[in-house]
Amino acid sequence: MHFQLASVIPVLLRTPAVLDAWLRDLPEEWIMATEGGESWSAFDNLGHFIHGEKTDWMPRLRIILEHGEDRVFDPYDRFAQFAISEGRTTAQLLDEFATRRAKNVEDLVALDLQPADFARRGRHPAFGVVTVAQLLSTWTAHDLGHLRQMARTMAKRLREDVGPWAEYLPVMNE
Amino acid sequence: MHFQLASVIPVLLRTPAVLDAWLRDLPEEWIMATEGGESWSAFDNLGHFIHGEKTDWMPRLRIILEHGEDRVFDPYDRFAQFAISEGRTTAQLLDEFATRRAKNVEDLVALDLQPADFARRGRHPAFGVVTVAQLLSTWTAHDLGHLRQMARTMAKRLREDVGPWAEYLPVMNE
Numbered sequence: 001m002h003f004q005l006a007s008v009i010p011v012l013l014r015t016p017a018v019l020d021a022w023l024r025d026l027p028e029e030w031i032m033a034t035e036g037g038e039s040w041s042a043f044d045n046l047g048h049f050i051h052g053e054k055t056d057w058m059p060r061l062r063i064i065l066e067h068g069e070d071r072v073f074d075p076y077d078r079f080a081q082f083a084i085s086e087g088r089t090t091a092q093l094l095d096e097f098a099t100r101r102a103k104n105v106e107d108l109v110a111l112d113l114q115p116a117d118f119a120r121r122g123r124h125p126a127f128g129v130v131t132v133a134q135l136l137s138t139w140t141a142h143d144l145g146h147l148r149q150m151a152r153t154m155a156k157r158l159r160e161d162v163g164p165w166a167e168y169l170p171v172m173n174e
Numbered sequence: 175m176h177f178q179l180a181s182v183i184p185v186l187l188r189t190p191a192v193l194d195a196w197l198r199d200l201p202e203e204w205i206m207a208t209e210g211g212e213s214w215s216a217f218d219n220l221g222h223f224i225h226g227e228k229t230d231w232m233p234r235l236r237i238i239l240e241h242g243e244d245r246v247f248d249p250y251d252r253f254a255q256f257a258i259s260e261g262r263t264t265a266q267l268l269d270e271f272a273t274r275r276a277k278n279v280e281d282l283v284a285l286d287l288q289p290a291d292f293a294r295r296g297r298h299p300a301f302g303v304v305t306v307a308q309l310l311s312t313w314t315a316h317d318l319g320h321l322r323q324m325a326r327t328m329a330k331r332l333r334e335d336v337g338p339w340a341e342y343l344p345v346m347n348e
Contacts, residue, residue, distance in 0.1 A: 003335050010200055011328070017195035026184055127338040137335035138343070144329035145345035148322045154185070155318035161177050161311035164301040169312070171319035174348070 003118055003133035005108075008140040012105050015143045016098035019046065022150075023090055031090050033157045040081075042150045046093040047081025049146065053100035055080070057139040058107060064122035064132055065111070072123045108136075177292055177307035179282075182314040186279050189317045190272035193220065196324075197264055205264050207331045214255075216324045220267040221255025223320065227274035229254070231313040232281060238296035238306055239285070246297045282310075 023031060023042055034041045040048070060073050085093055118133040155171045166172045197205060197216055208215045214222070234247050259267055292307040329345045340346045 007201055007203060008332075011204065014196055014200065018192055021191035021195045022188055026188065027181055029181060030185065124338070127341070130337055130339070133335060134337035134339060137332045137337075138339040141329045141332040141336050141339075141343055141345065144325045145343050148325035148329065148345050151318045151322035151325065155315045155322065158182075158311045158315040161307060162315050163304055163308035163311075164298070165304070165308060165312040165315075167301070169315055169319050171315065171322050 003137060005113060005118070005136065008136055009105060009109070011140050011143065012101065015049070015147070016094070016101050018147065019049070019097065020094050024094055026090075030154050030157065033153055035153050035156055039153065040149065042153065043085060043090060043093070044081050045146050045150050046090065046097060047085035048078070049097050049143075050084050050093060050100060051077070051080040052139075052142065053097065053104055057135070058104045060122065060135055061108070061111075061132065064120055064135065065117075067122075069121050069123045069129060072125050075125050177311060179287060179292070179310065182310055183279060183283070185314050185317065186275065189223070189321070190268070190275050192321065193223070193271065194268050198268055200264075204328050204331065207327060209327050209330055213327065214323065216327065217259060217264060217267070218255050219320050219324050220264065220271060221259035222252070223271050223317075224258050224267060224274060225251070225254040226313075226316065227271065227278055231309070232278045234296065234309055235282070235285075235306065238294055238309065239291075241296075243295050243297045243303060246299050249299050 023046070031043050032041050034044075055074070056076050063071050063073055113132070118131065118136075120132045121129050122132075122135070124130045152171050152174055155169070159166065159172050162169060162172070197220070205217050206215050208218075229248070230250050237245050237247055287306070292305065292310075294306045295303050296306075296309070298304045326345050326348055329343070333340065333346050336343060336346070
């Protein structure tokens with residue numbers, strides 16, 4: 001099996017510090033910028049990260065370990081961040097995410113999962129059987145995917161300002 | 175004019191800390207992963223960031239301020255990072271980038287550019303007339319574009335490991 005817990009944990013542990021270095025005290029115009037329409041700002045992404053810590057990754061891991069394929073995961077609300085972040089500051093969200101992520105990774109390590117555990121199976125509401133390895137890989141890739149989304153969203157604020165250089169910046173055309 | 179120096183400087187100043195929080199002591203398999211073929215690793219991106227600080231952004235700004243449209247910018251070598259980073263560690267590259275970026279932003283602030291300066295014009299070797307505002311916006315967007323590239327590259331290491339979740343992770347299909 002390709003999956004290695006010791007490889008994904010360093011990524012999971014770093015995400016709060018990456019977000020902190022990037023967003024804390026950054027001017028609001030960057031934090032609140034979207035790509036238009038229903039697209040998400042960095043602020044929305046932060047709320048989404050927190051929601052994942054509360055209801056998605058570790059809760060689903062525990063469902064697999066306790067119930068296997070017998071209990072379908074609760075569906076994940078991909079819009080809950082709007083309730084989580086309402087009336088709160090970026091600093092508060094950064095702090096909450098850092099605390100929840102550190103605790104969740106601590107809990108994950110404390111489970112002391114063994115190689116056979118990573119092949120244990122649960123049931124996803126949309127696509128059926130999934131494994132512990134797939135869940136933990138997705139947790140990690142999901143972090144990276146949202147970092148990418150935030151970078152793209154912030155870059156596009158400058159779409160007009162870069163003038164002819166847009167041609168050399170693939171991020172502007174995504 | 176949309177461009178605001180006070181808006182882009184906080185982004186430029188944060189990039190070294192973002193990279194540091196993300197990459198320092200991260201296992202090598204993440205730092206060296208590419209998307210295959212000639213695509214760049216996070217390590218290659220770091221060398222590219224350093225090369226930009228040495229030869230691209232501030233040197234081009236000085237060419238505009240000193241020579242205007244009379245002197246075409248030196249072409250930018252988008253592959254110089256392979257020479258810069260050869261035989262060096264990630265930690266060394268992070269340190270060098272942080273030092274160079276801090277110095278360049280300090281120099282930029284010391285220039286005390288006034289609103290009229292942002293409209294001053296230089297000449298790009300490929301697409302002709304560009305302005306100071308466009309150059310400084312591109313410096314900033316270029317940072318964000320490479321953060322996005324690094325996140326995508328690292329996420330794709332997990333392309334197979336996430337199993338059916340790939341469908342919910344747009345980053346896997348870019």
